[in-house]
Amino acid sequence: AQSVTQLDSQVPVFEEAPVELRCNYSSSVSVYLFWYVQYPNQGLQLLLKYLSGSTLVKGINGFEAEFNKSQTSFHLRKPSVHISDTAEYFCAVIKMNRDDKIIFGKGTRLHILP
Amino acid sequence: DSGVTQTPKHLITATGQRVTLRCSPRSGDLSVYWYQQSLDQGLQFLIQYYNGEERAKGNILERFSAQQFPDLHSELNLSSLELGDSALYFCASSSPVGGANTGELFFGEGSRLTVL
Numbered sequence: 358a359q360s361v362t363q364l365d366s367q368v369p370v371f372e373e374a375p376v377e378l379r380c381n382y383s384s385s386v387s388v389y390l391f392w393y394v395q396y397p398n399q400g401l402q403l404l405l406k407y408l409s410g411s412t413l414v415k416g417i418n419g420f421e422a423e424f425n426k427s428q429t430s431f432h433l434r435k436p437s438v439h440i441s442d443t444a445e446y447f448c449a450v451i452k453m454n455r456d457d458k459i460i461f462g463k464g465t466r467l468h469i470l471p
Numbered sequence: 472d473s474g475v476t477q478t479p480k481h482l483i484t485a486t487g488q489r490v491t492l493r494c495s496p497r498s499g500d501l502s503v504y505w506y507q508q509s510l511d512q513g514l515q516f517l518i519q520y521y522n523g524e525e526r527a528k529g530n531i532l533e534r535f536s537a538q539q540f541p542d543l544h545s546e547l548n549l550s551s552l553e554l555g556d557s558a559l560y561f562c563a564s565s566s567p568v569g570g571a572n573t574g575e576l577f578f579g580e581g582s583r584l585t586v587l
Contacts, residue, residue: 391575400473400561400578401514447514458527459504459576463513 359384359450363462370438371470378433378465380448387453390431392422393461395445404446407431418442440469474498477562477579485587489550492582496543496564502526503545504565504576505537509558520545552586559583 364379382388389408393401405416412424422433431448448462474497484490496503505517507530516529520539531537534552539545549556560583563576 393576393578398580400475400580401563401576402473402578403575406575458516458519458529460516461506461514 359386359388359452359460361448361450361460361462363448363465365465366463367466367468369468369470372440373437375436376434376438376442376467378446378448378467380431380433380462382429382431382448382450384429384450384452388450389453390422390424391449391451391459392416392420392431392433393447393449395447395464397444401447404433438467438469440471442467443469473577473579475562475564475577475579477560477582479582480580481583481585483585483587484552486552486554488552488586489548490552490584492547492549492560492562492584494545494547494562494564494579496545496562497566497577500564500566500577501543502565503539503543504563505531505545505547506561506563507558508561508581512558514561517547549584552584554586557584557586 360383362381370376391406392404394404395401405414407414407424415421420435445464445466447464451459476495478493501522504519507515517531518537519527537547559581561581563578
């Protein structure tokens with residue numbers, strides 16, 4: 358079975374500084390990878406996804422993530438964060454080409470410091 | 472607006488009671504997922520339906536049940552409620568292409584259940 362590990366439960370970062378949120382996954386088969394964002398008092402929404410092709414994926418709001426198969430990682434990055442990026446970020450994985458359940462990590466809460 | 476509608480938004484009830492949460496998926500989406508989000512457990516997958524049939528089951532308690540109706544809306548029934556059932560319950564929908572789920576889910580805003 359596949360699993361997702363988000364190594365940091367909380368990440369504080371100063372406004373306009375870069376940030377990296379870490380995600381590692383485990384699976385015996387090929388997978389699709391996702392980052393979802395949950396703003397306060399809202400549902401989750403898709404930030405970006407990796408299905409195939411280029412390992413560097415760009416998403417909304419200036420975020421990007423890099424798929425590294427050898428390290429089984431899919432870290433999320435942004436070069437300069439804004440106060441509006443305050444949210445919880447979830448990494449998720451699903452087996453490729455299967456209508457299967459999507460497994461989410463426990464989430465990383467991003468705190469933007471003024 | 473994701474297009475997924477959940478009702479009620481907030482619900483306060485007592486232990487031992489039963490509640491029903493309702494979800495209307497995005498227009499055209501055939502799959503409905505239910506997730507439970509709590510501070511200690513994170514986002515837990517409960518159950519998935521595809522076009523009226525149960526497709527996958529996660530950490531759903533026997534006291535909980537769900538169904539998807541012919542019009543594709545779904546209901547999650549929670550019975551014999553305990554304090555620990557207090558959580559945010561999310562519904563999400565998707566539209567698998569050719570039977571394969573690419574993993575893009577559209578989430579509702581959730582139903583916050585408080586059990587006193």
